[in-house]
Amino acid sequence: MNNTAIDATRSRRIELILRQVDSLPTLPAIAARLLALTTSDEGSAQEVIELVKADPTLTARILSLCHKAYVGVRAETITVDRAVVLLGFNAIRNAVLSVKVFEAFGLSEVNQEEAGEQGNGPYTFDRPGFWCHSLAVAITCELIAQAHPGRTDLPPGDAFVCGLLHDIGKLALDLVLPKSFARVIELAQINQGNIAEFERRVIGIDHHTAGKRLAEHWQLPHVLQDCIWLHGSSYELLPRLEHRPLIGLVSLADLIVRRQHLGFSGNLATGQDQASLIEAMRLDPEKVERATRQIFDELERRGEMLGLKDQPSAELYLKSIQRANEALGQLNAAMDRRSRAAARQARLLRAIATFQAWATPAGGVQDVLNRVASVAAELFGTGYYALLYPGVDGEPWLLCQYSQQGEPLEAQYLDPPVPRIDLSTTEGEEITLAKSAGMLLPWLADHLLSAHDLRQVRLLRLGCGWGTVAVLLHDRPSLPPAEELEALTLSWGSAVAAVAQHEGARRLGEGLAEANRQLAEAQQRLLQSETMARLGEMAAGAAHEMNNPLAVISGRSQLLAQALAAGSDNQKAAQKIVEQTHRLSDLISCLRMFADPPRAERKATNLQALLDEVIHQLRQEQQGELRETLMSVKVDRQATSVWIDGPKIAAAVRELLLNALQAGPKSSVHIGARVGMQSDTLTIQVSDDGEGMDAHVLAHALDPFFSSKAAGRRTGMGLPRAQQLAKAHGGDVRLTSVPGRGTVATLLIPLAAAASDDLAAGSAGARGNDNPRGGAL
Numbered sequence: 001m002n003n004t005a006i007d008a009t010r011s012r013r014i015e016l017i018l019r020q021v022d023s024l025p026t027l028p029a030i031a032a033r034l035l036a037l038t039t040s041d042e043g044s045a046q047e048v049i050e051l052v053k054a055d056p057t058l059t060a061r062i063l064s065l066c067h068k069a070y071v072g073v074r075a076e077t078i079t080v081d082r083a084v085v086l087l088g089f090n091a092i093r094n095a096v097l098s099v100k101v102f103e104a105f106g107l108s109e110v111n112q113e114e115a116g117e118q119g120n121g122p123y124t125f126d127r128p129g130f131w132c133h134s135l136a137v138a139i140t141c142e143l144i145a146q147a148h149p150g151r152t153d154l155p156p157g158d159a160f161v162c163g164l165l166h167d168i169g170k171l172a173l174d175l176v177l178p179k180s181f182a183r184v185i186e187l188a189q190i191n192q193g194n195i196a197e198f199e200r201r202v203i204g205i206d207h208h209t210a211g212k213r214l215a216e217h218w219q220l221p222h223v224l225q226d227c228i229w230l231h232g233s234s235y236e237l238l239p240r241l242e243h244r245p246l247i248g249l250v251s252l253a254d255l256i257v258r259r260q261h262l263g264f265s266g267n268l269a270t271g272q273d274q275a276s277l278i279e280a281m282r283l284d285p286e287k288v289e290r291a292t293r294q295i296f297d298e299l300e301r302r303g304e305m306l307g308l309k310d311q312p313s314a315e316l317y318l319k320s321i322q323r324a325n326e327a328l329g330q331l332n333a334a335m336d337r338r339s340r341a342a343a344r345q346a347r348l349l350r351a352i353a354t355f356q357a358w359a360t361p362a363g364g365v366q367d368v369l370n371r372v373a374s375v376a377a378e379l380f381g382t383g384y385y386a387l388l389y390p391g392v393d394g395e396p397w398l399l400c401q402y403s404q405q406g407e408p409l410e411a412q413y414l415d416p417p418v419p420r421i422d423l424s425t426t427e428g429e430e431i432t433l434a435k436s437a438g439m440l441l442p443w444l445a446d447h448l449l450s451a452h453d454l455r456q457v458r459l460l461r462l463g464c465g466w467g468t469v470a471v472l473l474h475d476r477p478s479l480p481p482a483e484e485l486e487a488l489t490l491s492w493g494s495a496v497a498a499v500a501q502h503e504g505a506r507r508l509g510e511g512l513a514e515a516n517r518q519l520a521e522a523q524q525r526l527l528q529s530e531t532m533a534r535l536g537e538m539a540a541g542a543a544h545e546m547n548n549p550l551a552v553i554s555g556r557s558q559l560l561a562q563a564l565a566a567g568s569d570n571q572k573a574a575q576k577i578v579e580q581t582h583r584l585s586d587l588i589s590c591l592r593m594f595a596d597p598p599r600a601e602r603k604a605t606n607l608q609a610l611l612d613e614v615i616h617q618l619r620q621e622q623q624g625e626l627r628e629t630l631m632s633v634k635v636d637r638q639a640t641s642v643w644i645d646g647p648k649i650a651a652a653v654r655e656l657l658l659n660a661l662q663a664g665p666k667s668s669v670h671i672g673a674r675v676g677m678q679s680d681t682l683t684i685q686v687s688d689d690g691e692g693m694d695a696h697v698l699a700h701a702l703d704p705f706f707s708s709k710a711a712g713r714r715t716g717m718g719l720p721r722a723q724q725l726a727k728a729h730g731g732d733v734r735l736t737s738v739p740g741r742g743t744v745a746t747l748l749i750p751l752a753a754a755a756s757d758d759l760a761a762g763s764a765g766a767r768g769n770d771n772p773r774g775g776a777l
Contacts, residue, residue: 124182125174126264130167132299133263138163139298140253143291148283153245162227165220166250169211169228170195170266176210177203185266194269196232208232234272235280248281256292262299276548344480351379352491356523365389368499369400369470370408372462372492376472377406384451386473388444389496391416401450409450417443451475460485462493469497487526494519531704546588554581590717593724600645600728607642607673607682608635614650615671618657629661630668639675642682643751644729649684652725652733655718656686656745663690663743675751684747693737701735722747 141163145156174181180203187198196206212229223243230238231250238244255274258265278285355375369387377385382404389398396413403409451457453475460472460479470493479485498515554577561574611633619631653671660669665688673684693701693708700706702723707716722745723733729749737743 125170125178125185125266127171127174129264130171130266131263133257133265134164134167135302136257136260136262136295136299137166137250137253139302140256140291140295141249143294143298144249144253144283144288147287147291151245153243154249158223159246159249162224162246162250163253165211165215165224166227166231166254167207167211167265168214169207169209172210172214173199173203173207188266188268192268195265195267235277245281248277252277252281252283252288256288257295260292260295262295273545276545341484345484347379348480348484348488351375352488354378355491355495364503365496365499366398366400366411368496369398370402372470372472372496373400373402373408374406375492376474377402377404380474380476380479384457384473384475386448386451388471388473389469392500399444399447401448412447414443414447448473460489462489462496464490464493464497466497469493469500491523494522546584550581550585550588554578554585557581587717590721593721597724598648598728600648600730602643602645602729604641605644605646605649607639607644608633610646610650611635611653611671611673611684614653614657618654618661622661629665631657631671632668633671634673636674638679639673639682642675642749644682644749648725648728649747649749652722652747653684653686655722656733656747659718659745660686660688660690660743663688663692665690665742680751682749682751684749685744686747687742687744689742692739692742693735694739698735698737702733719745 138160141159142156145151145154145159148154170181173184181199184195184198184202187193187202188195191198196208199206208229208231212225215225215228223246226241226243227247227250230247231254233247233251235248235251238247241247251272252274254265255272255277257263258267259274275285278288355371358371369389373385373387377383384404385402385406387400387402389400391397394416397416398411399414400411401409445454448454448457451473456475456477457473458475460474461468462470462472472492498519501515557574557577561571561578564571564574615631615633622629657669657671667689669686669688671684671686673682675682697708702719703716704720705716719733719735726733726747726749731747731749734746734748735743736746
């Protein structure tokens with residue numbers, strides 16, 4: 001199935017889910033009408049009174065609420081008319097919404113008990129706990145808004161309603177797809193992650209989208225729709241809406257309540273930092289803290305007044321502690337699982353290292369298969385092992401069988417099966433021989449004499465870049481997960497493929513050496529890719545979390561430096577802070593390059609002028625002996641005008657020059673540039689006669705944050721940054737060095753074939769210049 005068909009199927013599934021959301025119960029008419037009256041400038045107290053009187057149950061609840069709120073008023077003197085006046089529109093609206101939404105989804109006290117009995121599993125949706133969480137968020141929103149009376153953009157009444165309904169999408173998904181949503185909760189708790197991420201992965205949409213659709217179905221005001229849809233998003237990235245502060249307030253309240261472990265949210269991700277969110281919203285941290293301390297008591301009081309739940313605050317504290325302990329237990333369980341997975345991966349990595357340390361013998365494919373069986377028996381334990389190597393283009397298939405310790409027993413060539421069997425069909429989950437494709441079982445049955453039970457024999461494919469090259473047959477009941485085995489089987493398969501190619505072209509010994517080198521580079525790139533992926537994740541988080549504080553530190557320290565006496569120790573210290581914040585900002589920018597690799601924007605560039613300018617700027621920045629170091633440039637005539645991204649190449653050459661200058665050259669640093677014979681690769685070399693690099697430094701010189709300097713060193717990001725800029729052009733950076741004699745750093749840039757016509761035009765213009773070195777374009 002192609003990607004278009006997959007996308008179409010996914011779209012139809014999402015639309016079907018949204019239609020099911022639309023079929024959920026509508027908001028009770030009395031709640032919808034009351035919400036409209038209390039949010040309209042034309043609503044009157046008399047209309048609200050008549051609306052409440054029309055529902056006897058609601059009338060009793062409102063009178064009870066008024067009696068509990070105004071203890072000094074005699075119960076027999078309280079009427080609906082007086083209750084509405086005493087409580088006010090907002091209190092009436094909040095009470096009706098709390099009660100009616102509570103009832104609309106079957107969350108009465110009886111249903112709570114039933115839900116508690118049905119929800120005893122570890123990964124079920126706890127509806128009573130969810131409603132406790134929703135009410136706690138509503139109360140927290142209201143308390144924080146009340147604590148900031150000067151903030152007209154945070155009306156307490158609206159804040160309560162937005163907090164009450166913010167997570168209504170979770171309830172909708174649980175009602176529409178209970179089994180799928182239970183799986184979502186399970187994944188979120190096991191992985192201690194963001195529930196919305198697992199909702200999108202399992203269901204196709206998250207509770208934000210489902211909640212927005214339900215809010216539209218209920219015809220709720222746009223402010224409620226947006227709070228349901230956008231809460232939890234980064235405050236800085238929210239659209240500039242009039243009610244943007246309300247959305248941020250709901251996000252803050254949700255974060256506070258989840259950290260208090262009040263009720264059930266299902267979301268275990270910490271999200272945005274609480275302090276930074278308070279600062280971004282320009283709230284008073286002390287007032288927020290005071291409001292936080294009131295949540296438990298206010299939740300008990302509000303629940304009792306509304307008749308939704310009679311739960312003392314002491315019990316709420318105990319439940320909060322219990323949920324915190326449960327969360328800690330889940331976190332410990334997740335860490336234990338990850339620890340076991342890490343131990344398995346460590347064993348697999350050691351097995352790969354052991355296998356790769358073995359020098360490929362001249363004997364051929366069979367010797368490689370023997371080594372695979374030996375490592376497999378050592379890694380997976382004693383048992384039955386055999387390896388099947390399919391012939392190419394009708395050639396015989398090789399079957400090697402081994403002892404339970406992985407020692408060779410027998411090897412035989414078999415006529416290929418008819419029709420031919422495609423071993424790639426074994427890709428994916430491990431399968432038994434009895435369930436394998438085609439005629440594999442009857443074809444092999446007569447030859448697997450050492451297998452005690454053919455029904456227990458399983459197949460594990462050994463793949464490489466172009467498909468399956470061999471199959472390991474074994475009787476181990478369980479192996480590590482397929483995703484963890486992938487690197488090991490790829491290593492085995494690649495080795496088998498490499499030796500097979502060597503046998504096919506034995507007379508080309510250099511071809512085998514090149515294949516082994518490429519294999520080693522592929523493994524190095526795989527390791528570097530994983531490192532870059534982790535660094536990218538860290539960079540994205542670091543850039544987001546650090547830039548705002550850095551901007552504040554830099555700005556305030558600059559103001560401080562200007563205010564202090566020029567030349568004083570304090571002024572110098574403040575200036576030092578400014579310099580270091582700029583340095584850290586540059587480091588964050590460099591990290592962003594790994595998180596979001598740059599792309600080259602090529603155009604015809606005068607390479608001679610570009611390199612001269614780099615040297616000029618660098619010389620102005622250096623001090624002492626480094627400033628006097630001779631730096632020379634030689635650009636071949638055919639490399640004068642080239643199709644590159646000038647600023648990125650300049651930045652890469654600058655890093656290579658800085659590295660050369662830091663090496664302490666004895667005489668000079670030289671830059672040479674040329675274009676290959678086929679005019680397809682630009683080569684720029686920076687050479688020095690400094691201290692050079694030993695084998696360890698040379699092996700890690702391109703690793704981020706690596707530096708051989710013990711003190712006062714740079715960040716260790718110069719050479720990795722140059723490499724990223726080269727990769728933006730599809731190129732690379734290569735290093736050669738001899739300790740005590742110097743280093744040569746080579747920048748290889750493929751010239752874009754697609755731009756050959758434009759490059760020719762640019763070259764023609766350059767050749768018209770009388771300057772033999774090209775001159776400026």
